[in-house]
Amino acid sequence: MSADYNNISLQSGSPAPLGATLTAEGINFAVYSSGAVKIELCLFDAAGTQELARIALPERTENVWHGFLPTPQGIAGVVYGYRAYGPFDVTYGLRYNGAKLLVDPYARALTGKFVWDDALLGSTPSGDASLPETLSPVDSAPFNAKGQVVDSTFDWGDDRPPATPWRDTVIYELHVKGFTKLHPRVPERLRGTYLGLAQPQVIDYLKHLGISAVELLPVQAFVPERFLANKGLVNYWGYSSLAWFAPANQYAVSDAVSEFKTMVKALHAAGIEVILDVVFNHTVEGGETGPTLSLRGLDNASYYKLEKTDLRHYVNRSGTGNTIAIAHQAMRAMIIDCLKYWVEEMHVDGFRFDLAAVLGRENGRFRTDATFFKELAAEPSLRYVKLIAEPWDVGPDGYQLGHFPSAWAEWNDLYRDTMRGFWRANPGILGNFAERFAGSSDLFRNTGRRPTASINYVACHDGFALYDVTAYNDKHNEANLEDNRDGHNHNLSWNCGIEGPTEDEQVVELRERQIRNMLATVLLSQGVPMLLAGDEFGRTQRGNNNAYCQDNEISWVDWKLAERRTWLTTFVRQLLTLRRRAPGLRRDTFLKGARQVDREHKDVSWRHPLGHELNAADWHDVNARALGVLIGQAFTDPHGTPNGHLLFLCNAGAQPVDFKLPAPVTGAVWQIVFDTARWRANDLGNRIAAGENCVVAAHSCVLLADGDAPLSVRSGFSLT
Structure with missing residues (x-):
């Protein structure tokens, strides 16, 4: 009553x-x-x-x-x-x-x-x-x-933030509903909810995979735009906020506030941080x-x-029709109050800011020292949370990658475009590949930031899923009811010879190899890796690169694929295990190409297939499709002393390439850790001596470790 x-x-x-x-x-x-x-x-x-x-x-x-x-x-x-x-x-x-x-x-x-x-x-x-x-x-x-x-x-019991350092962070972008809506081990009434994401079997999967933080698509209360409602569609992604402090009821069984807190508490108990994608533009x-x-x-x-x-x-x-007035004190105060509420009351660990350039605009221009950024930095409860910018908006001077304050990380779309372009064999891209792989110092070094300022990804919610990058040359957004006009056309994708689904075994194998190539590149690069949910087992959106209005099987994660492609999920898990065990892949400082204490190798060197370091002519060879990355002192021994090296050989071309291997640490040999072209082969771990050749198949990559690397790293890539 x-x-x-x-x-x-x-x-x-x-x-x-x-x-x-x-x-x-x-x-x-x-x-x-x-x-x-x-x-x-x-x-x-x-x-x-x-x-x-x-x-x-x-x-x-x-x-x-x-x-x-x-x-x-x-x-x-x-x-x-x-x-x-x-x-x-x-x-x-x-x-x-x-x-x-x-x-x-x-x-x-x-x-x-x-x-x-x-x-x-x-x-x-x-x-x-x-x-x-x-x-x-x-x-x-x-x-x-x-x-x-x-x-x-x-x-809250003894809940506390995991406080994972940036260098150890692995982000997994997911949609609260889409991640568990089809999950067979989640009780049906909880599928697609905060409580569904809190289920032990779901959290165990994330933990076992090696994820340290989930980044949730918007959960601030939202409603669909009218033009979508008139078409019988919804704003599935949630970028249509109505109330910033309120968790969306769409993902609740009965009480969105307490159920959201239950989800956070469960994830924290597993050491997984919760990052919210927030819409303050x-x-x-x-x-x-x-x-x-x-x-x-x-x-x-x-x-x-x-x-x-x-x-x-x-x-x-x-x-979308309007822009918040960040220059007004009342608006800035409300956003900061909101962030404090989600941290202090809801216990979240960080935020990814949609179209974040809006927040730095003063008198129409973006400023790194904008008032909002300074007021945000002055808040004690927000000082150590993770802040991630989508570093652009659609206005003039809107692209601001690399220009956010020192405490911020940024989505690096140049990383995405470079790695997609490299693996589809775009010409003249070796220099860009090296810069992005090494942490994008060209973007962040001058402002005193670290490689961890770069959020590296090859796929996110906006655009093709990773499988679709290998299966479609063109977008297929007809289900959005806009005559396929929506969504961008610059996808840097390659369908491997056939558009869309196919049973051609050679095309299927090539697509799987390309997926492995791109996943390996992201997880071996300097910076903070981000995976899109389901990419670790080849989820597809059927070629839709703007699935914002598809609250259906186009967007929901298909867990049957996970059952069929366990080998791919295993590959990702083993890569993340390697990343945790190799401090040289998680540096706080930029690679400089400087000599190390063993004086055998630099911290990084870029290798030509003939065995020498790349020279100016090699870097500008538009026909080059292959290079090696020698990462010095990737590991440490039990006493914390740096040792061990990794050699990452990449061949984006259509023909095999013989790589002459550089000398490993004195008295050791190179050993294959993985080969994306021979993943199901039984000869992984073969030893290759210095000066011998390693054949890297077309459209593939090989990772080698020298003899001082821990045995567990090399054997971790077994097929059992």
Whole structure:
């Protein structure tokens, strides 16, 4: 039964903290709005379908409106929203409309069904661009979501952040729903949920694979854009935020907040960090023709960046219709409050910021020392969390790879493009391969950063899955219902001779080899590796490179493939085991090509198949498709003394290449660790003496270790 809100009044309450704060005495409500003349608190029944009361917030402190609802009405579970009254004049960027129910931007949970309807629009277009919009008087409450007051009590036990150093981090990007929706060992009612991801069998898989951090696609409460809903589609990825503090109900059985915490606690117990992909560049309210759901109705001109020459229109740096006003103090404060909430209350370990260049824009230009970055760095509780930038937006001067502050890491799409291009045999790419493999010092060294600033990947949620990089030359996005116009065309993919599925054994084997090549390259490179969920066993999206709206088998991880391709998953697990055992693959400093203490080899040298180090002519040979990477002192002995070397031989060409091997450490020989062209062969571990040749098959790579490398590293790549 719903609470009795008859004849109640609000006490004055406090302007801080913002949001709905539950205490033993009741609930404090506080919301920012600089231009409103009245803010009403609207209270609903438990289902969010019936509005039971409207009560004006009684106090205003500067630009914060606040009031206190005492017990017995002010208890956990209260369902609420706001109505903001004030001037509606779009020529000044003012869009107040008391007919529209507004979601509290600080709501910790949402409830009620969201339904697209014209009632959600705050205004009605005039039909003439020269004439102003008119106020829409239709009540939107029946169609909008509502906030719900939560009791934050949770038994965290001895939970603590794994605090994995960047050099030891291996990121696994996954979608909460898609990862377990088809998982046969997850109870059916939990598949596709936070609790599904918390299941021991799921966590054991991640741990056994060698993952140290999961990066979750957006879990901030979101709703699909209207154009998708009209097509019967959804925003599956979740980049259409409505409430940044609230975990998405789509992935909950009944209580999103407590179930999210349960998931984090379970992952932490296994030593796995949780990184959230957060969307602080735009919201689902879109441009001027979009709905009034929350920020637009509370304080449009403070929360969104408007065109200076015409305040009716929104600056669009996100490609979705609007851009948050990072220059406004209220917006910056809300984002930092939100990050603190997810760290302090929800125990997450880091954030990947979607279109992060938006956050560094001041006066239209990106700045490494932008105010937001400085304010973020000043927050004690955020000082040691992992911060990852998607280092671009769609505005002018939007590509900012390598320009984020020193504490940040960045998605390195140049790494992705270079490695895809190398393995499909693009010409003139040896120098780029070397720079990316060695940690991208050209991007990060000048700002005093480390190789770990580079997040290395060859596939992520946006674009082809790794298998599709080897199976499709062209995108196949017809299921998105945009006539295959969406998604980018520059995929740097190669279908190995046949477009799409095939039973041709030679093509199938070549695709598998190419997958191994790219996975090996990522996991042996300097920097922080990131894998896309399912790539370790060849998951496919059927050629769709923009599956943001595909909440179906196109996007869900197919665990039957994992059962059929255990050899590939084993390869990835063994590579990650090798990476953990070889400190030389996880350096905190850039490779310099400097002599090591054994004076036999440099920390890295780039080898020609004829046996010499690459010279200027070799680097500029556009026909070259093969090179070797000699990594000095890759291992340490039990006393911590550096020893052992790795030799990574890569041949992207269509013909076998004989590599003359350099001298190993004195008194030792080279031993094959793996050969991606002969993975099922029984002669791995063969010894090859210095000066002899190692034949590297077409489209393949071979890794060798010298005699001082630990035996467990070499034998770890057995087929048993």
